[in-house]
Amino acid sequence: MQVPIFTVDAFTNRPFCGNPAAVCLLENDLDEDLHQKIATEMNLSETAFIRKLHPTDDFTKSSRFGLRWFTPANEVPLCGHATLASAAVLFHIKKNPNSVLTFVTLSGELKTRQEKDHIVLDLPLYSTDPQVLQEVEELIKAATGDMIVQDVRYSPDTKKLLVRLSDAYERSVLEELQVSAQRFLSAEKTGKVKGLILTLKGKSNGKEKGHDFYSRYFAPWYGVLEDPVTGSAHAVLSSYWSEQLGKKEMLAFQCSRRGGELKISLHDNGRVEIAGQFAIVLKGNLTL
Incomplete structure (x- = not known):
């Protein structure tokens, strides 16, 4: 066959x-x-x-x-x-x-x-809820070390944890971060996380076209240590960053070693278009 x-x-x-x-x-x-x-x-x-x-x-x-x-x-x-x-x-x-x-x-x-x-x-567009830091503190430390974390959210529909790094960091910091995703399996104690998103606000402004936000995505629970560019993660990220930035049209970049760009457009029907x-x-x- x-x-x-x-x-x-x-x-x-x-x-x-x-x-x-x-x-x-x-x-x-x-x-x-x-x-x-x-x-x-x-x-x-x-x-x-x-x-x-x-x-x-x-x-x-x-x-x-x-x-x-x-x-x-x-x-x-x-x-x-x-x-x-x-x-x-x-x-x-x-x-x-x-x-x-x-x-x-x-x-x-x-x-x-x-x-x-x-x-x-x-x-589909997936919303996020505030996440109690203490419940996932060990997992976040395994992912970010001593970096400053600005926000933590959880998407119950997708079982993805969203960790936003401080706005003070540049894109290069996220790109160069050394992550041992295999450690996440033992560090995740709640049993509810199946994917971890690290994200960072971009430096886009009105004068110069740039990326609105950056991300990396890890899913060792599914046998994927780091996914290079992840549409499903952006169905979560789009909801979060639209709320944070007050925008429905965004340009995103996933900062894996291979890297990839995504054009995002939110709609009022609870859907998101990702191109x-x-x-x-x-x-x-x-x-x-």
Whole structure:
């Protein structure tokens, strides 16, 4: 059995930057255990599986598909960069002519569209609640050491902890921070955290275009020590920084070693549009 597979670098227009995702096109149903085995074999932060919703569907013509995401260790309920990568494969390799593609997922229906050289994701927007520092103090110390923390929030819907560093720090401080994410597993005592976001206010102002905020994201609970560029984390970050900055249009940068830029637009319907570029770097077939 041959399964078409692609590797797409998301939230960048250059190969070997942004966040790589594997994308599998399933002409037929796949044995359930094979999803995880393939994702473990690919060993990327996510492997996406696009499936037909009806036997008569066609990757080159249909506008609705099923979509699942797997890390090397688990299935996850939402993944932004692998959704962008999936849309890129359908739009640019399969030459799908539809203006909007809809993916049926564990997080509901996600719509994607092309806008010039970007792909725009329509994602749920997740709010955050104030978090008692003492409950997660050991985890935060494992992540930030002796750095000054300005705010701590928790997103109950996504189980992500958001840690905002002091505005006094520059972007380079976040980029150069040495993090041993494996230590988070023993430092997290509450049992409720499954992802940790470090974030920092940007230096954007009216005179000069810049980034409104920066971030890094860690999810060792899902087998991902550091994710290069994370759409799902920005569904949380967008809510937080929109509230802090009083803005609905923002430009963000995730400061991993590979790095990636995200254009953000909040809507009043509780959704957020996150746009990014992509680079398709591999085309092939899995032999099963």
